[in-house]
Amino acid sequence: MMVTKNIVCPVCGASCDDIQVELEGQGLTVRNACKMGNAKFQEVVSPHRIKEPLVRVDGDLRRASWDEAIEMTARILANSERPLLFMGSETSTEAMEVGIHMAEFLGGIADSNSTVCHGPTTMGIQEAGRVGATAGQSKSRADLTVYWGSNPLESMPRHMSRYAVYPRGYWTQRGRFDRTVICVDPRRSITAENADLHIQLNPNTDYELLSALLTLLHGKRPHQTVEEVTGVSISEMERMLEMMKSCNYGAIYVGLGIASSYGKHRNAELAFNLVKELNSHTKFVIGALRGHCNVAGFNQIASYLYGFPFGLDFARGYPRYNPGEYTAVDVLRDRDVDAAFILSADLVSHFPAACSEYLAQIPVACIDIAPCPTTMISDVVLPGVIDAMECDGTFYRLDDVPIYFQPFTSSPFSFTESNVDTMNQIFKRVKRIKGK
Ligand code: SF4
Missing domain, CATH: 3.40.228.10 (Dimethylsulfoxide Reductase, domain 2)
Known part of the structure; x- marks a missing residue:
């Protein structure tokens, strides 16, 4: 039996760093976490886990090779005139950073959960x-x-x-x-x-x-x-x-x-x-009290890198900020973007119906660990790696203190080590398509 201590919980902004985990085959015992935390840790061994890439063909999601899914994601982004890149909170700051840079490269919108939160x-x-x-x-x-x-x-x-x-x-x-x-x-x-x-x-x-x-x-x-x-x-x-x-x-x-x-x-x-x-x-x-795990992380790095905490618009090549205009709900409701990339977030469940309806009409690629309404409307679904459990990285706690986390197991996939790795692979492919 493998017992690992001082694991960080990736669920809410408390970023509890005293979690103890015992992983034995398909059984997982978690100590010190609350019910919400424990439920998330069980995802590591959940039968619902998305284990392979999916792409939409003739209206249905079907299994695809990793390369095919990365290529299709990159094409959705590269062919878009104004994509929305939405970085959810249950992933590392490092993965979010790649997403924001990609939004700048593509002249798109970068936003995160804080747009509908704090x-x-x-x-x-x-x-x-x-x-x-x-x-x-x-x-x-x-x-x-x-x-x-x-x-x-x-x-x-x-x-x-x-x-x-x-x-x-x-x-x-x-x-x-x-x-x-x-x-x-x-x-x-x-x-x-x-x-x-x-x-x-x-x-x-x-x-x-x-x-x-x-x-x-x-x-x-x-x-x-x-x-x-x-x-x-x-x-x-x-x-x-x-x-x-x-x-x-x-x-x-x-x-x-x-x-x-x-x-x-x-x-x-x-x-x-x-x-x-x-x-x-x-x-x-x-x-x-920051609800989602790393929602503070997006605010921190977006402010640090581009001067604004959320809802960044790069359409003019430099960042602009105007909540209510460049924020995710507003650009979707106003049909002001033509494609979306969603990292670790279920927008279709949590955004107003008009936004979800529009998301179902435009090309969407997402990274997620389990099926949800957002994966159902996506054209590409890339399997997510669970941060703090299967790879290392950084979360910002509710008090804006960065917490470095280390995993107790490794990525279950041969094609990616972490969400940062996946984001880098996509960005590299986008640049290649754009000839840069
Ligand atoms: S869900 Fe929040 S409070 Fe509960 S263990 Fe995880 S970080 Fe701590």
């Missing part, structure tokens, strides 16, 4: 700046944790136990007993049930609540109507603000409750401003 939060950072911290700093220091529009017990099950609430830190040696938890959520979520204070605001009133807190922080009283609008009394707001001002170190973790409710990036901007101003009273930081 994109607005990222835009809020561009507006206001962010006082951040690593997960380790908050684990050691935070005596107040605020979950705003997030429900980690269901979306990032080990966040509370690894980073934010239960672990003992250097200055929080009694773990949970040294920390206070506030949850701001319209729902009585399981996280709210476990919090010390639940601020149950009305849906879509985050902006009003944040404004009222800032007004109180400035020593003024918000207009009485804010109570009716938000469903939260001013005395409750004062209580919450007092807890925030009087802690030694506070950390807010925002979720899609902020990014996807009315106000979107303006909510995030205001939350970042509130945290900046709280630093006049005590140490306060803010970060996003």
Whole structure:
């Protein structure tokens, strides 16, 4: 029996790096992972795994040689005038990087999951700046944790136990007993049930609540109507603000409750401003609970390489950024691209129906590990290698810290070692077709 320790989980933004795996034949035992993580690890031995390349012929997907599938993918991209290259999150930053470079080469669009996830939060950072911290700093220091529009017990099950609430830190040696938890959520979520204070605001009133807190922080009283609008009394707001001002170190973790409710990036901007101003009273930081494993990675490398975090348009040969115009949902809904390449993401299941409908009409190539609605509409399906399990690479954790991962087994394919390898093979072929 082979036992491997310190494996990184490739599912959510927590990037837990303490997973223990025992692989014996077709059996896999996983320790330390949550249910979501365990389910993903079982994909290594799943009978559903896509094991060979598929290409569409006369309307049906049929088995093909690797070379044929790579050639067809490269032709789809090279023959397109404006392709969409979508990099999903459950793959390495290195694979995403090749995809972004390929988008630049082809004059296409490069985008990732953050376009339908924490994109607005990222835009809020561009507006206001962010006082951040690593997960380790908050684990050691935070005596107040605020979950705003997030429900980690269901979306990032080990966040509370690894980073934010239960672990003992250097200055929080009694773990949970040294920390206070506030949850701001319209729902009585399981996280709210476990919090010390639940601020149950009305849906879509985050902006009003944040404004009222800032007004109180400035020593003024918000207009009485804010109570009716938000469903939260001013005395409750004062209580919450007092807890925030009087802690030694506070950390807010925002979720899609902020990014996807009315106000979107303006909510995030205001939350970042509130945290900046709280630093006049005590140490306060803010970060996003990044849902998908390496969704932060795309933002990091796209910003580092091309100056913008998502939704990059290379049509003019240089990167342009305008969320709502060059972002994946918008270019598909507006039928503004003529082909798509999708890496490790099931867009057809998660995008609006009009986008999925259009994807079914244009040439699409994808890399995936298991059949899903996106593989069903694709013209080429390339088998994916599972990052962190079958190859090494880098993820960016929810706090934007790069985590290098190593595998516990190797790629099951003779034709590719990793998704980076596949991406490089495609890019090489695209260049050859284009004569460059
Ligand atoms: S919390 Fe996230 S990263 Fe950690 S084991 Fe669960 S799914 Fe994996």
